[in-house]
Amino acid sequence: MKRTVPLMIVLVGGVLMMIQYFIPHRISQSVFDSYTTWIPIIGAFALILGVGSLTRLHGHKVRHRAPNWPYSLAVILSIYLMPVFALLLPVSVGGGMNSPSVFDFAFMHILVPIQSTMFSLLAFYIASAAFRAFRAKSLLATVLLLTAVVVMIGQVPIGELLGSWFPKLGLWIIDFPNNAAKRAIGLGVGFGILATQLKIIFGVERNWLGGVGD
């Protein structure tokens, strides 16, 4: 019951869904339609697990006044106030999802700026990483350096000033040699995905069962 039945569900579900792809029949289509309806519903409940774990972790810190507990309080408050304002409270007190509302404000004026600033922060770190990685210590490192420089300069106006051929060279590198490398890596990843999918369906790969009881 604890291990065999889940493994059987995976095997039967996997083989059934794999076969239905090759059978263009009404029943096969209805099986696929049920799948597309059911999976998001089941997946949505996984959110309870995530929110529950997060609440438990930060709740523990707040209850025990652990170091930096006010930050944990900020996490818990923001997790629960977002749905409360968006779904429960009336528009007159800042509820609802449209602008102006607390939900919209938190998303547009807190989350979006924080996230885009965090990503832009990487510009500074990537610059220092580039300095370390781009030292032309070998021929291959020089190739990496030159390619990156051509692609970067080819995308800014200064590239055009160097010559109309410069941005075209950058695009050519992206379109052809870059695509060749990506395609080879992509094919490797693709075969890896296929192998992993078969291993999971046939029960060779069982790590997803986790350590919850035997």
Place this chain on the structure above:
Amino acid sequence: MYETIGIWVAAMFTLAIYSFLYKENPLYRLGEHLAVGISTGYFIVLTYTQVLKPRLIDPVFQESQWILLFPAVLGLLYVTRFFPKIAWLSRYPMAFIMGTSMGVGFPLSMKASVLRQLEATILPLYQPGMPWQDLAGNIVLVFGTLAALIYFFFSKPHKGLFFGTGSKIGVWVIMIGFGATFGFTVMGRISLLIGRVQFLLKDWLGVIH
């Protein structure tokens, strides 16, 4: 008023995150934790409005599609993870999702990640009227992909004309690919940085127009 306060709050959080460049500080930590909390709250709302309500609650209570209670009960079994004695029940929804998704995904992955890639690589090197750059590009694309694949093929020693030379060319192709990807990523981050600086100088301070 709403927009003005919004711009000020956004500017404060932008500066709070940038303050990390100096060193970690309470303002940065607050921003970091709020990002976790708000994004989780946002996904709760999104999951309810986009999935649970239109796909489960409305069909069950308005159209009496009781069969949908089955995936709902299966989904609820996830919660058993919090109770160690019956935590193994959470394997059932996971097994259902894993099995069916792997089954659906297998032919699709085969098509998108393998066959389509091969199809796009097996192309005529030359066609009448083709500019020389495209001819050179096609040669690089076809033989470069092959060479890079040889480099990733570890079942044979990389020696001899085919495997030895092929893998050496493959490393070059991969390095060019990494260089291009790195350059592309740097430019993406720089444009985000420009966007934030523009926000601060234009929307918040009004220094530039």
